[in-house]
Amino acid sequence: MTISDIPTPALIADVPTMERNISLMSGYFASRSCKLRPHFKAHKTPEIARRQLAAGSCTGLTCATIGEAEIAASVSKNILIANEIVDLDKCRRAAALARTVALTVAVDSVVGLERLSAAAMEAGVTIDVLIDLNVGQNRCGVTPGDEAVALGRAALGRPGLRLRGVMGYEGHAVGIHDRAEREAAVRRSMNLMASTAKAFAAVGLTADVVSGGGTGSYDISSQIEGITEIQAGSYALMDSDYGCLGMPFEQALFVLGTVVSRPVPERCVIDAGHKACTKDHGHPSVKGMKEATVLALNDEHAIIAIPPTSVIKVGDRLALVPSHIDPTMNLHDRVYALNGHHVVGVWPIAARGYGVA
Amino acid sequence: MTISDIPTPALIADVPTMERNISLMSGYFASRSCKLRPHFKAHKTPEIARRQLAAGSCTGLTCATIGEAEIAASVSKNILIANEIVDLDKCRRAAALARTVALTVAVDSVVGLERLSAAAMEAGVTIDVLIDLNVGQNRCGVTPGDEAVALGRAALGRPGLRLRGVMGYEGHAVGIHDRAEREAAVRRSMNLMASTAKAFAAVGLTADVVSGGGTGSYDISSQIEGITEIQAGSYALMDSDYGCLGMPFEQALFVLGTVVSRPVPERCVIDAGHKACTKDHGHPSVKGMKEATVLALNDEHAIIAIPPTSVIKVGDRLALVPSHIDPTMNLHDRVYALNGHHVVGVWPIAARGYGVA
Numbered sequence: 270m271t272i273s274d275i276p277t278p279a280l281i282a283d284v285p286t287m288e289r290n291i292s293l294m295s296g297y298f299a300s301r302s303c304k305l306r307p308h309f310k311a312h313k314t315p316e317i318a319r320r321q322l323a324a325g326s327c328t329g330l331t332c333a334t335i336g337e338a339e340i341a342a343s344v345s346k347n348i349l350i351a352n353e354i355v356d357l358d359k360c361r362r363a364a365a366l367a368r369t370v371a372l373t374v375a376v377d378s379v380v381g382l383e384r385l386s387a388a389a390m391e392a393g394v395t396i397d398v399l400i401d402l403n404v405g406q407n408r409c410g411v412t413p414g415d416e417a418v419a420l421g422r423a424a425l426g427r428p429g430l431r432l433r434g435v436m437g438y439e440g441h442a443v444g445i446h447d448r449a450e451r452e453a454a455v456r457r458s459m460n461l462m463a464s465t466a467k468a469f470a471a472v473g474l475t476a477d478v479v480s481g482g483g484t485g486s487y488d489i490s491s492q493i494e495g496i497t498e499i500q501a502g503s504y505a506l507m508d509s510d511y512g513c514l515g516m517p518f519e520q521a522l523f524v525l526g527t528v529v530s531r532p533v534p535e536r537c538v539i540d541a542g543h544k545a546c547t548k549d550h551g552h553p554s555v556k557g558m559k560e561a562t563v564l565a566l567n568d569e570h571a572i573i574a575i576p577p578t579s580v581i582k583v584g585d586r587l588a589l590v591p592s593h594i595d596p597t598m599n600l601h602d603r604v605y606a607l608n609g610h611h612v613v614g615v616w617p618i619a620a621r622g623y624g625v626a
Numbered sequence: 627m628t629i630s631d632i633p634t635p636a637l638i639a640d641v642p643t644m645e646r647n648i649s650l651m652s653g654y655f656a657s658r659s660c661k662l663r664p665h666f667k668a669h670k671t672p673e674i675a676r677r678q679l680a681a682g683s684c685t686g687l688t689c690a691t692i693g694e695a696e697i698a699a700s701v702s703k704n705i706l707i708a709n710e711i712v713d714l715d716k717c718r719r720a721a722a723l724a725r726t727v728a729l730t731v732a733v734d735s736v737v738g739l740e741r742l743s744a745a746a747m748e749a750g751v752t753i754d755v756l757i758d759l760n761v762g763q764n765r766c767g768v769t770p771g772d773e774a775v776a777l778g779r780a781a782l783g784r785p786g787l788r789l790r791g792v793m794g795y796e797g798h799a800v801g802i803h804d805r806a807e808r809e810a811a812v813r814r815s816m817n818l819m820a821s822t823a824k825a826f827a828a829v830g831l832t833a834d835v836v837s838g839g840g841t842g843s844y845d846i847s848s849q850i851e852g853i854t855e856i857q858a859g860s861y862a863l864m865d866s867d868y869g870c871l872g873m874p875f876e877q878a879l880f881v882l883g884t885v886v887s888r889p890v891p892e893r894c895v896i897d898a899g900h901k902a903c904t905k906d907h908g909h910p911s912v913k914g915m916k917e918a919t920v921l922a923l924n925d926e927h928a929i930i931a932i933p934p935t936s937v938i939k940v941g942d943r944l945a946l947v948p949s950h951i952d953p954t955m956n957l958h959d960r961v962y963a964l965n966g967h968h969v970v971g972v973w974p975i976a977a978r979g980y981g982v983a
Contacts, residue, residue, distance in 0.1 A: 276715060278980060310925060333926045334897075352926065353886035353895075355941050358633060377887050380940040408922075408929050409887035409895050440924070529710035530734050530766035538710075538766050540691075544956045545980065549900055549923075565765075566906075567797070568667060568952050569690045569709060572765050583737040584712050595925050599901045600956070602979050622959050623635055623902065 270612040272605075273586070277527045278541035280597070280604040281588065284613060286521035287317070287505055291324045293517055294487070294504050298326035303491040306331045306349060306480065308502030309341045312598045313620035316606075317505055319344045331480075331500040335359045335366070340620040342370050349373040349480065351436055351500055353401065353409055355381050360388035363396060364429075373397035373478070375436055377411050379423055382430065389429025397433045398424055399478060402465055404437035404458035413437070413461040414468060421474040434478035435469065437462040438500065443485030446513055455486040456493065463495035484511055484518070508594040510550040522604075523556055523588035524597065526571060534577035539587050542569040545600055550593035563589070627969040629943070629962075634884040635898035637954070637961040638945065641970060643878035644674070644862055648681045650874055651844070651861045655683035660848040663688045663706060663837065665859025666698045669955045670977035673963075674862055676701045688837075688857040692716045692723070697977040699727050706730040706837065708793055708857055710758065710766055712738050717745035720753060721786075730754035730835070732793055734768050739781055746786025754790045755781055756835055759822055761794035761815035770794070770818040771825060778831040791835035792826065794819040795857065800842030803870055812843040813850065820852035841868055841875070865951040867907040879961075880913055880945035881954065883928060891934035896944050899926040902957055907950035920946070 275281065298305045307321040310333040318330055322345060329347025332338040338348050339362065348370050354363055355378075363385065366372050376382055376398045389396045400421050403410035411417050417435065424432040442454035462481055469476035482490035482499035484507075491499050503511050506522035526541030543566040546553050555561040555573060565572040571589060575581055591597040598604070599621050606614035632638065655662045664678040667690040675687055679702055686704025689695040695705050696719065705727050711720055712735070720742065723729055733739055733755045746753045757778050760767035768774050774792065781789040799811035819838055826833035839847035839856035841864075848856050860868050863879035883898030900923040903910050912918040912930060922929040928946060932938055948954040955961070956978050963971035 274715075276980070277713065352897075353940075355886050356634065356884050358631075377889060378940045381886075384941075403889060407893070408924065408927055410889060412889075527713050529712050529738075532734060532760055532767060532769075536764070540709075543904075543906055544953055547900075547904075548906060567765065570765055583710075583735045584741075596901055600979065602981070622957065623633070624959065 272525070272607060272610045272612065275525060275605050275612065277525050277586065278545035279525045280601045281523050281525050282506060282604050282606050283521045284606050284608050286519050288320070290505050290507065290518045290521060291321055294501065295324035295326040297488065298491070301491060303496050304328045304498050306498045306500050308500045309337050309620065311502030311595050312506060313337060313618050314598070314604060314616050315340060315344050315619050316614065316616040321505060328498050331502070335362045336624055337620045338366055338372070342366060345370070347371045351375050351438065351480070353377055353381055355384055357384060360384045361391070364388040364392035364394050367394040367396050368392065371397065373399055373433060375399050375401040376424065377401040377409050377420070379420070382424055382427055386427040386429045395429060395431050397431050399434055399436040399480060400424065402435055402437035402462055404439050404461050404481065405442065406438060406440040408440070410437060413465040417465045418468050418472060418474065421469055425474065432475050434476040435462055435466055436480040438481055438483065439486055439490070440483070443483040444510060448515065451485065452489050455489040459490045459493040459496055463493055466495050484516070485514055503594050506594050508550070509554055509590045509592045520590055522591065522594055524553065524591060525586060525588050528581055528583055528585045528587060531581060531583055535574060537573050537575055537581050539571045539573065540569060541571050541589055542567045544568050546589050546591050547593055547596040547600065549596060553589035553591050556588040556590050558587070629882070629964060629967045629969065632882060632962050632969065634882050634943065635902035636882045637958045638880050638882050639863060639961050639963050640878045641963050641965050643876050645677070647862050647864065647875045647878060648678050651858065652681035652683045654845065655848070658848060660853050661685045661855050663855045663857050665857045666694050666977065668859030668952050669863060670694060670975050671955070671961060671973050672697060672701050672976055673971065673973040678862060685855050688859070692719045693981055694977045695723055695729070699723060702727070704728045708732050708795065708837070710734055710738055712741055714741060717741045718748070721745040721749035721751050724751040724753050725749065728754065730756055730790060732756050732758040733781065734758040734766050734777070736777070736780055739784055739787065743784040743786045752786060752788050754788050756791055756793040756837060757781065759792055759794035759819055761796050761818050761838065762799065762811070763795060763797040765797070767794060770822040774822045775825050775829060775831065778826055782831065789832050791833040792819055792823055793837040795838055795840065796843055796847070797840070800840040801867065805872065808842065809846050812846040816847045816850040816853055820850055823852050841873070842871055860951050863951050865907070866911055866947045866949045877947055879948065879951055881910065881948060882943060882945050885938055885940055885942045885944060888938060888940055892931060894930050894932055894938050896928045896930065897926060898928050898946055899924045901925050903946050903948050904950055904953040904957065906953060910946035910948050913945040913947050915944070
């Protein structure tokens with residue numbers, strides 16, 4: 270099977286490029302005390318996670334949902350759900366999972382502690398918890414410092430729970446294009462987390478795990494004393510948004526489409542729209558064609574401006590470079606793994622969507 | 627099972643409201659010569675399509691892809707793929723489908739005609755074709771008038787193909803908020819299509835089918851002489867974008883989420899982000915809470931501004947009103963059908979994604 274046999278629209282991954290990205294990131298962490306915990310949410314694909322872990326320097330995997338964690342358990346026995354879980358049923362699923370993996374869950378409320386504790390007790394397991402800090406993203410998380418210490422104390426002695434430390438995601442900072450500005454914003458966030466970890470230690474609360482960071486900040490956050498692991502995910506496959514940051518990772522993931530129409534010389538239309546490639550971080554670009562511009566991404570079509578002299582014709586194939594990888598992966602059930610033009614694997618995006626366990 | 631038992635995030639459909647929408651639309655077409663061909667792409671859910679057809683006044687179903695058409699064949703034996711199909715393999719799938727359903731496909735190029743014809747010949751079937759017109763959307767489609775007539779002539783006598791008429795989607799016009807402006811733009815587009823159909827007839831080309839329109843234009847396009855069917859889809863479930871147009875259809879589809887965090891009085895966070903509810907037509911609103919505003923839709927979180935005095939707490943449930951239904955349905959594998967708080971069905975969104983036949 271070659272690239273020409275793939276039914277479009279389809280996700281295609283350039284395996285040698287992906288392997289270089291994975292190797293480069295693991296290499297970065299090899300000689301550091303801070304380690305990598307690859308974020309599974311970026312691709313939701315067990316085969317890719319397996320390769321990330323095999324490259325070394327990893328503490329385990331990061332997940333965003335219990336559904337992801339259940340799937341990720343097939344490749345890692347150490348999983349952090351870097352997100353709040355509060356539904357009773359989901360807390361029970363987490364407890365069930367904790368029977369077979371070392372499971373850590375982020376918590377930012379007493380209700381969250383109570384429900385996880387009850388589920389852990391019921392299942393006779395221990396769930397590790399990290400106090401989730403708002404380090405500037407203004408999403409979930411308690412305020413670093415006293416409020417975090419108070420919730421850490423509330424976690425102590427809860428049956429079925431074991432406090433391990435803190436986490437915080439500097440999501441507002443990882444995408445800042447200017448390196449100096451990004452570095453300053455990331456440092457502010459990570460220093461808040463590191464100082465909260467110190468405050469934990471000062472009052473006898475465990476803070477062995479201090480977890481944060483992403484692809485846009487891995488080489489900043491990992492250098493701040495006290496940060497123990499980085500939750501980067503996008504680095505393996507990349508997207509055009511992260512591609513602007515001047516990082517050493519190369520684009521390895523594309524959305525393959527077929528030209529279904531070239532109604533006028535200056536425009537062609539491919540069958541990959543925003544049900545195949547999201548536009549929440551802007552329009553995709555066209556791989557290898559600087560002279561082409563995506564004008565619109567409709568449900569099932571990308572409308573592309575091309576030079577009138579272009580030889581592109583109906584039936585040809587083009588590939589889009591997604592601007593945001595995580596939600597784009599989530600649109601598909603499989604990714605075609607390529608080495609050159611050869612399909613070397615068809616990998617299930619097993620954690621896509623919201624499956625019911 | 628009640629609404630409280632549904633794992634979040636999840637799509638929920640209010641069945642009585644949906645049934646009212648469906649009945650209202652079918653009633654509109656009951657006494658007209660122009661009929662309805664519900665667009666399956668809006669929901670990709672056979673159970674909803676079945677109800678649309680059962681309500682009457684329909685010529686069949688509209689689909690956007692061959693994958694949708696293969697699934698839709700379980701509920702309708704008359705299917706229009708209102709989109710170009712040019713890949714050899716997809717043309718073969720279309721031909722295979724034409725063995726069991728009356729299949730019509732839109733065409734806007736000679737290559738498209740050639741490939742469909744070859745596949746139809748190979749399978750020993752007849753595929754009906756409509757010449758796709760660019761009526762102002764500037765996506766696919768040939769220019770109405772002479773160019774369309776020339777392609778119509780090119781379709782004549784192609785073995786395995788039968789020319790039926792023309793289609794054109796006034797997608798640039800269906801969402802214009804001002805009714806008078808919308809009406810003017812829709813009329814311009816549909817008049818281009820109607821006059822092209824007349825030009826077909828004048829040179830002896832068949833134009834029995836003149837297909838266009840959408841939920842935002844059904845009551846305009848259907849009144850233009852010569853238009854034979856309307857491809858509306860969103861009316862059954864609706865979204866907040868179409869909800870601004872002052873139409874008689876009510877919102878029947880929501881994304882249910884759980885409050886996972888209320889870190890400060892003025893903000894809560896639910897577990898339904900843009901992997902559960904797209905934002906390509908803007909942020910969703912919060913059902914029944916005019917005082918709440920979605921500030922951001924991240925991968926797995928909606929960050930919602932609420933009055934500091936709100937009683938919302940961790941573990942509560944909120945529902946989002948999607949701004950664009952088609953891609954939001956495509957994110958999920960099932961929709962929970964509700965009557966009041968009772969789950970009366972769990973309907974597979976069987977045509978979601980890009981399955982391989």
